[in-house]
Amino acid sequence: xxxxxxxxxxxxxxxxxxxxxxxxxxxxxxxxxxxxxxxxxxxxxxxxxxxxxxxxxxxxxxxxxxxxxxxxxxxxxxxxxxxxxxxxxxxxxxxxxxxxxxxxxxxxxxxxxxxxxxxxxxxxxxxxxxxxxxxxxxxxxxxxxxxxxxxxxxxxxxxxxxxxxxxxxxxxxxxxxxxxxxxxxxxxxxxxxxxxxxxxxxxxxxxxxxxxxxxxxxxxxxxxxxxxxxxxxxxxxxxxxxxxxxxxxxxxxxxxxxxxxxxxxxxxxxxxxxxxxxxxxxxxxxxxxxxxxxxxxxxxxxxxxxxxxxxxxxxxxxxxxxxxxxxxxxxxxxxxxxxxxxxxxxxxxxxxxxxxxxxxxxxxxxxxxxxxxxxxxxxxxxxxxxxxxxxxxxxxxxxxxxxxxxxxxxxxxxxxxxxxxxxxxxxxxxxxxxxxxxxxxxxxxxxxxxxxxxxxxxxxxxxxxxxxxxxxxxxxxxxxxxxxxxxxxxxxxxxxxxxxxxxxxxxxxxxxxxxxxxxxxxxxxxxxxxxxxxxxxxxxxxxxxxxxxxxxxxxxxxxxxxxxxxxxxxxxxxxxxxxxxxxxxxxxxxxxxxxxxxxxxxxxxxxxxxxxxxxxxxxxxxxxxxxxxxxxxxxxxxxxxxxxxxxxxxxxxxxxxxxxxxxxxxxxxxxxxxxxxxxxxxxxxxxxxxxxxxxxxxxxxxxxxxxx
Numbered sequence: 037x038x039x040x041x042x043x044x045x046x047x048x049x050x051x052x053x054x055x056x057x058x059x060x061x062x063x064x065x066x067x068x069x070x071x072x073x074x075x076x077x078x079x080x081x082x083x084x085x086x087x088x089x090x091x092x093x094x095x096x097x098x099x100x101x102x103x104x105x106x107x108x109x110x111x112x113x114x115x116x117x118x119x120x121x122x123x124x125x126x127x128x129x130x131x132x133x134x135x136x137x138x139x140x141x142x143x144x145x146x147x148x149x150x151x152x153x154x155x156x157x158x159x160x161x162x163x164x165x166x167x168x169x170x171x172x173x174x175x176x177x178x179x180x181x182x183x184x185x186x187x188x189x190x191x192x193x194x195x196x197x198x199x200x201x202x203x204x205x206x207x208x209x210x211x212x213x214x215x216x217x218x219x220x221x222x223x224x225x226x227x228x229x230x231x232x233x234x235x236x237x238x239x240x241x242x243x244x245x246x247x248x249x250x251x252x253x254x255x256x257x258x259x260x261x262x263x264x265x266x267x268x269x270x271x272x273x274x275x276x277x278x279x280x281x282x283x284x285x286x287x288x289x290x291x292x293x294x295x296x297x298x299x300x301x302x303x304x305x306x307x308x309x310x311x312x313x314x315x316x317x318x319x320x321x322x323x324x325x326x327x328x329x330x331x332x333x334x335x336x337x338x339x340x341x342x343x344x345x346x347x348x349x350x351x352x353x354x355x356x357x358x359x360x361x362x363x364x365x366x367x368x369x370x371x372x373x374x375x376x377x378x379x380x381x382x383x384x385x386x387x388x389x390x391x392x393x394x395x396x397x398x399x400x401x402x403x404x405x406x407x408x409x410x411x412x413x414x415x416x417x418x419x420x421x422x423x424x425x426x427x428x429x430x431x432x433x434x435x436x437x438x439x440x441x442x443x444x445x446x447x448x449x450x451x452x453x454x455x456x457x458x459x460x461x462x463x464x465x466x467x468x469x470x471x472x473x474x475x476x477x478x479x480x481x482x483x484x485x486x487x488x489x490x491x492x493x494x495x496x497x498x499x500x501x502x503x504x505x506x507x508x509x510x511x512x513x514x515x516x517x518x519x520x521x522x523x524x525x526x527x528x529x530x531x532x533x534x535x536x537x538x539x540x541x542x543x544x545x546x547x548x549x550x551x552x553x554x555x556x557x558x559x560x561x562x563x564x565x566x567x568x569x570x571x572x573x574x575x576x577x578x579x580x581x582x583x584x585x586x587x588x589x590x591x592x593x594x595x596x597x598x599x600x601x602x603x604x605x606x607x608x609x610x611x612x613x614x615x616x617x618x619x620x621x622x623x624x625x626x627x628x629x630x631x632x633x634x635x636x637x638x639x640x641x642x643x644x645x646x647x648x649x650x651x652x653x654x655x656x657x658x659x660x661x662x663x664x665x666x667x668x669x670x671x672x673x674x675x676x677x678x679x680x681x682x683x684x685x686x687x688x689x690x691x692x693x694x695x696x697x698x699x700x701x702x703x704x705x706x707x708x709x710x711x712x713x714x715x716x717x718x719x720x721x722x723x724x725x726x727x728x729x730x731x732x733x734x735x736x737x738x739x740x741x742x743x744x
Contacts, residue, residue, distance in 0.1 A: 076329060080244065081261070083324035084147075084244075086264070087241070088261050089264045090318045091230075092264075092267070094314040094317075094318065095268070095272065096429070097310040097314055099276075100275075101305075101307040102120065103410060104307035106661045107304045107661055109223075111661060112641070113662065117407065117639075117640060117642075118638050119223055121634040122228040125228055126230065126233075126235070127626065128627065131239070132624065134146065134623065147236050147240055151318055151321045152233065154229075154234055155317075156229060157226045157231075160222060160226030161308075161311045161315075162226075162315070165284075168219055170288060171304055188540075189539070189540065239622035241261070242622060243622055245258060246258070255607050256447075259440060262440045262606070266440055270437070271429070273426070274430065277422045277423070280306075280420075280425060281305060284305060284307065286309075296571075301573060303421075305422070381617060382613065387695055387696055390689075390692035393688045394688035398685040400633055407637045413427070416479060416480055417480055418480070431592055435595040435599070439597065443603035454611055455697060457605070458692060458696050460600070462692075464600040465601060465686050465689055468682075469679065471593055471594040472678065478590065479583065479671040480576050480580040485522075486505075486507075486532070488650055488664060492508075492559065505532055505536055507556065510556055515533060517532075521533040522573045523569045524569055526557060526567065531554075531569070534551045540555075541553055548571070552566075647666045649666050650662070650664040
């Protein structure tokens with residue numbers, strides 16, 4: 037057969053296998069399979085983003101209602117911190133088992149079940165409102181639009197009750213009603229259940245995305261999810277601001293009879309309303325996951341076991357494969373047998389361990405800071421609870437969302453290496469905490485409160501042991517030192533109550549109560565000033581609003597800078613572990629963050645309580661919530677503790693970078709050695725044939741080929 041005939045036969049065979057201009061069946065099948073896989077992955081991405089939004093919505097709303105819950109149940113900041121930490125306790129209970137066993141089971145359905153628990157737990161938090169008595173606040177009674185002249189001195193001596201109560205009530209009944217404040221336990225249990233439900237969302241959801249997304253898109257997808265996780269608190273804080281303006285018993289009482297306003301320190305907003313909405317959103321978020329498949333086709337670059345991508349080269353381990361065989365159902369006993377080796381493999385990874393320690397310290401710092409930030413703004417700058425929640429939701433959290441999204445874009449656009457990601461993570465932490473350090477200079481001085489921060493003569497600050505709410509000017513008034521009904525005198529000084537200000541008469545017009553002939557106000561008032569006063573605390577000095585503005589600007593820049601390293605750090609965490617241990621490692625990471633993050637709100641709250649100047653008391657005599665804080669001590673404790681934890685995190689991140697560089701250098705040397713061996717093999721093959729693979733011998737080293 038001549039050459040032209042052979043060429044014609046080969047051309048015929050090629051055309052019969054795959055006709056020109058018509059794609060093969062295999063190509064069609066691959067294209068449709070790839071399109072279906074893409075659509076399902078994007079559906080999972082959308083569903084996971086919505087879940088992150090839902091859980092972050094509830095979390096943000098919880099932070100915004102901290103002060104409302106504290107006042108409603110008359111509890112201390114440390115106990116509120118324990119309630120906030122119950123979410124982490126819920127995670128702690130099952131995170132290890134969910135992340136390890138859940139990785140072998142149907143991950144989307146497990147996430148869906150978690151969303152149902154989240155919704156039920158969030159709804160449970162709001163339940164005490166429907167079983168507790170109506171909120172009772174301290175206020176002597178005057179009829180609406182009353183022109184009657186009454187003396188606060190005389191009324192204060194009696195045990196007057198709020199507007200909604202009768203004139204007298206036996207003491208044992210008061211104590212029985214007061215015991216209803218123990219219903220904060222239901223808030224604790226609801227948040228605990230919410231934490232249990234949230235457990236599978238992060239480790240299983242992020243691992244599922246990273247498993248079935250291409251390496252180029254993984255960082256971007258995770259950035260999108262984390263961005264939605266930050267958008268959630270924006271709505272949470274904004275809704276918290278809206279609910280803080282609504283009276284706590286709205287829908288249960290006649291609001292025309294309420295004698296206090298949102299500016300009053302005794303005001304409690306409708307804290308429970310947002311939990312009903314957030315719980316419903318969490319229940320709706322569970323629906324899509326019941327229709328998603330257990331797994332998707334992996335991208336080609338992840339199917340190739342010989343891939344030379346950075347991800348596959350960077351994974352560290354001892355070479356042991358703990359993954360169960362494909363196509364077989366994982367048996368519980370087999371998975372349990374591999375549990376300890378998997379755990380040892382994870383903690384034997386120095387990069388993972390150092391990142392875990394650094395993240396734990398940083399999250400402790402951030403958890404404590406975010407939990408008490410609304411309270412800090414209220415006490416330090418004299419803002420209302422509604423305004424504090426509003427500025428956090430509108431200004432701070434969008435900056436965090438933008439920072440996280442920017443980090444994902446940088447990782448995708450510039451294809452940042454693992455060492456580069458570690459540098460970006462460390463750099464953002466250092467710069468962020470340096471900016472945070474400047475917040476120490478942006479504080480306001482204490483309000484002038486007679487008997488607590490200054491003397492009744494208005495001269496100089498008083499020391500702790502000199503503080504006394506009684507003075508000669510109010511000696512003839514039978515006042516209670518446990519009452520906290522602040523009144524702002526015409527002299528710019530706040531008094532704990534109108535009785536302690538020595539006011540002789542009072543009238544009320546709508547919600548405005550005016551006090552006259554106040555003997556303590558008259559002492560420091562100039563001739564041009566009168567001796568009257570209004571309900572509520574006096575505004576802080578004129579320089580405080582400007583300080584608050586500076587605080588907001590610097591807080592936004594700091595939030596953006598710190599969050600910029602979030603995605604690089606997270607990608608570093610995903611790339612330093614074996615693919616088959618990814619869900620388990622993420623679960624251990626989440627577990628450590630939750631376990632070691634539980635104490636953060638508690639010890640922040642305990643230390644903040646030490647700066648309290650005036651405690652409230654319940655009707656049975658037990659201590660309630662704090663009414664007034666020492667602004668200077670509060671600032672130093674709040675910011676100082678955050679800085680200490682952040683500094684420790686920076687040192688650990690520096691150690692992480694050095695460990696990573698060392699590993700990168702060793703990998704680079706190993707790669708160069710293998711490349712030299714391959715070049716030598718090719719050279720020997722050319723000279724002596726394929727049988728001369730002497731470089732495989734144990735005693736061979738590069739450069740010895742001339743001796744072979």
